[in-house]
Amino acid sequence: MAASTSQTLRLNPIRNASLSLSSKLPLSSAFSVSLNPRWRQQSRRLVLIVSAGLDAKPTILVAEKLGAAGLDLLKDFANVDCSYNLTPEELCTKISLCDALIVRSGTKVSREVFESSGGRLKVVGRAGVGIDNVDLAAATEHGCLVVNAPTANTVAAAEHGIALMAAMARNVAQADASVKAGKWQRNKYVGVSLVGKTLAVMGFGKVGTEVARRAKGLGMHVIAHDPYAPADRARAIGVELVSFDEAISKADFISLHMPLTPATSKVLNDETFAKMKKGVRIVNVARGGVIDEDALVKALDAGIVAQAALDVFTVEPPAKDSKLILHENVTATPHLGASTMEAQEGVAIEIAEAVVGALKGELAATAVNAPMVPAEVLTELKPYVELAEKLGRLAVQLVAGGSGVKSVKVTYASARAPDDLDTRLLRAMITKGLIEPISSVFVNLVNADFTAKQRGIRITEERIILDGSPESPLDFIQVQIANVESKFASAISESGEIKVEGRVKDGIAHLTRVGSFEVDVSMEGSLILCRQVDQPGMIGTVGSILGEENVNVSFMSVGRIAPRKQAVMAIGVDDQPSKESLKKIGDVPAIEEFVFLKL
Numbered sequence: 001m002a003a004s005t006s007q008t009l010r011l012n013p014i015r016n017a018s019l020s021l022s023s024k025l026p027l028s029s030a031f032s033v034s035l036n037p038r039w040r041q042q043s044r045r046l047v048l049i050v051s052a053g054l055d056a057k058p059t060i061l062v063a064e065k066l067g068a069a070g071l072d073l074l075k076d077f078a079n080v081d082c083s084y085n086l087t088p089e090e091l092c093t094k095i096s097l098c099d100a101l102i103v104r105s106g107t108k109v110s111r112e113v114f115e116s117s118g119g120r121l122k123v124v125g126r127a128g129v130g131i132d133n134v135d136l137a138a139a140t141e142h143g144c145l146v147v148n149a150p151t152a153n154t155v156a157a158a159e160h161g162i163a164l165m166a167a168m169a170r171n172v173a174q175a176d177a178s179v180k181a182g183k184w185q186r187n188k189y190v191g192v193s194l195v196g197k198t199l200a201v202m203g204f205g206k207v208g209t210e211v212a213r214r215a216k217g218l219g220m221h222v223i224a225h226d227p228y229a230p231a232d233r234a235r236a237i238g239v240e241l242v243s244f245d246e247a248i249s250k251a252d253f254i255s256l257h258m259p260l261t262p263a264t265s266k267v268l269n270d271e272t273f274a275k276m277k278k279g280v281r282i283v284n285v286a287r288g289g290v291i292d293e294d295a296l297v298k299a300l301d302a303g304i305v306a307q308a309a310l311d312v313f314t315v316e317p318p319a320k321d322s323k324l325i326l327h328e329n330v331t332a333t334p335h336l337g338a339s340t341m342e343a344q345e346g347v348a349i350e351i352a353e354a355v356v357g358a359l360k361g362e363l364a365a366t367a368v369n370a371p372m373v374p375a376e377v378l379t380e381l382k383p384y385v386e387l388a389e390k391l392g393r394l395a396v397q398l399v400a401g402g403s404g405v406k407s408v409k410v411t412y413a414s415a416r417a418p419d420d421l422d423t424r425l426l427r428a429m430i431t432k433g434l435i436e437p438i439s440s441v442f443v444n445l446v447n448a449d450f451t452a453k454q455r456g457i458r459i460t461e462e463r464i465i466l467d468g469s470p471e472s473p474l475d476f477i478q479v480q481i482a483n484v485e486s487k488f489a490s491a492i493s494e495s496g497e498i499k500v501e502g503r504v505k506d507g508i509a510h511l512t513r514v515g516s517f518e519v520d521v522s523m524e525g526s527l528i529l530c531r532q533v534d535q536p537g538m539i540g541t542v543g544s545i546l547g548e549e550n551v552n553v554s555f556m557s558v559g560r561i562a563p564r565k566q567a568v569m570a571i572g573v574d575d576q577p578s579k580e581s582l583k584k585i586g587d588v589p590a591i592e593e594f595v596f597l598k599l
């Protein structure tokens with residue numbers, strides 16, 4: 001049987017998970033647990049930490065050009081220092097006099113910046129989407145909130161993608177240079193038409209959707225690949241969601257709109273270029289790192305890729321003698337996707353409001369981290385916070401690619417009175433676990449509801465009130481994802497949802513149910529789930545396959561319906577087994593299906 005494997009990459013460790021409480025955080029309508037006054041008091045105190053020490057007018061350093069409307073908003077509240085093109089050393093010197101810093105993609109906000117601030121820097125505002133130039137872990141460690149502006153430049157980026165595609169197809173840049181050089185080469189610059197061509201949109205998020213909409217208007221046939229986008233959202237604008245291989249092999253044009261994550265790094269490479277139609281054309285306004293640039297040069301030389309139009313590069317600015325930039329079939333722009341007057345005004349206002357709000361002690365909906373961890377809350381909830389994130393992470397990995405996650409039900413079983421258990425933290429961590437493996441968004445208590453809503457994920461919560469001692473905050477947490485297919489059919493419960501359940505035992509998160517099967521495996525390292533016919537020797541067989549390549553098994557547990565009937569075996573492993581070992585497990589005759597999951 002075919003092996004079903006799945007991997008996720010953890011983008012930021014739990015200790016940087018940026019947990020914070022705010023009395024201003026809107027609770028979703030589905031969330032009915034009210035806060036105990038004790039929690040509210042703590043929350044307010046925590047929020048005030050952000051604005052502590054700001055009795056005098058704060059100082060905001062704007063390190064890259066920002067729209068005037070945003071600057072006006074900042075000036076109403078703070079002293080604003082607009083200093084562009086600072087060297088890293090100059091930035092480090094200035095930062096000790098600043099309460100907030102606003103940047104775009106051209107400024108590296110490194111650990112040194114936070115270290116040099118001497119604790120004064122309270123907020124970093126990224127006037128745009130990508131936050132890869134900000135050291136988030138360092139920000140969190142230094143108690144600095146990071147906010148971004150995720151929506152105001154969406155249309156600008158989409159329009160630039162379309163502009164590049166049309167310019168590329170009609171050789172606009174090359175022909176312009178030729179005319180300016182005194183030539184008149186009408187035969188050389190015959191282009192190709194867009195109408196009737198197939199465009200594959202890779203990453204059907206905010207920008208990808210807007211590109212698809214516009215390309216439909218140009219008469220293109222649009223397909224998209226995004227393993228996590230809901231099919232109905234795509235269908236609504238006449239776009240078919242397809243697999244990665246189908247998208248790249250059918251496309252005449254490929255436009256990239258996924259975030260740069262470990263999973264998307266160099267996703268266009270020698271192997272994937274070889275699967276494309278000869279003469280394909282590629283547009284990239286996402287991030288340079290999603291393409292292996294050396295492989296692209298080879299594909300251009302071989303004629304597999306006829307042309308490429310690129311706004312973003314692995315290193316920006318790229319080397320002057322870069323073979324890619326100098327290639328005659330490449331059209332390049334200097335990261336201009338967000339650079340329209342309108343988008344920059346919008347982004348400036350969005351970021352100015354977020355930074356001013358944060359300096360006032362409010363928590364912004366677009367916060368990408370939130371540094372204050374209330375010690376009392378975390379001490380008690382910490383193991384459950386970890387359990388919650390891992391259950392989310394595990395559940396989303398069980399979803400078969402293509403079926404979008406829309407409806408998630410979380411059940412908390414506890415002997416505590418509802419208002420004595422603040423589940424916002426837990427829900428945020430489940431959301432984090434569900435979303436982070438599939439996007440570049442950083443999810444925390446502050447932005448979890450916002451992020452889930454933006455992605456069309458509805459998270460409902462339910463409480464089971466247990467008898468017994470309220471000493472421990474929770475007995476178990478259950479996460480169910482409805483209306484999806486699973487790559488591990490046994491994870492589907494009798495009622496048709498993917499279901500996982502976990503408990504904390506001796507301070508460690510344990511997976512205690514998968515679908516209808518009870519298991520018991522500590523949620524550390526990685527996990528292999530196998531469905532098998534219950535029979536002697538199975539644990540030994542799988543154990544020895546793993547043992548052969550020195551993969552350490554930390555836990556094994558078998559949940560079965562009845563002796564000699566169907567069973568699910570959960571195996572915790574410290575190391576990642578090779579593809580060959582996983583294949584051998586899949587080839588064991590009694591194993592009907594299995595899945596490899598990273599926690």
Ligand SMILES: NC(=O)C1=CN([C@@H]2O[C@H](COP(=O)(O)OP(=O)(O)OC[C@H]3O[C@@H](n4cnc5c(N)ncnc54)[C@H](O)[C@@H]3O)[C@@H](O)[C@H]2O)C=CC1
Nearest residue numbers: 130157203204205206207226228258259285286337338438
């Ligand atoms: N060139 C420029 O100036 C600009 C570039 N950008 C970049 O564009 C990209 C997209 O931005 P948004 O649409 O705002 O983000 P988004 O988060 O709304 O959309 C990203 C989409 O990619 C999907 N995705 C995640 N992993 C994937 C995978 N392995 N394969 C296919 N799809 C996958 C996600 O499910 C999501 O739907 C980001 O990298 C952003 O930094 C955004 C604005 C301006």
Ligand SMILES: O=C(O)C(=O)COP(=O)(O)O
Nearest residue numbers: 104105127128129130338
């Ligand atoms: O918002 C983004 O992710 C962008 O890439 C735009 O970058 P910029 O603000 O123009 O430097």
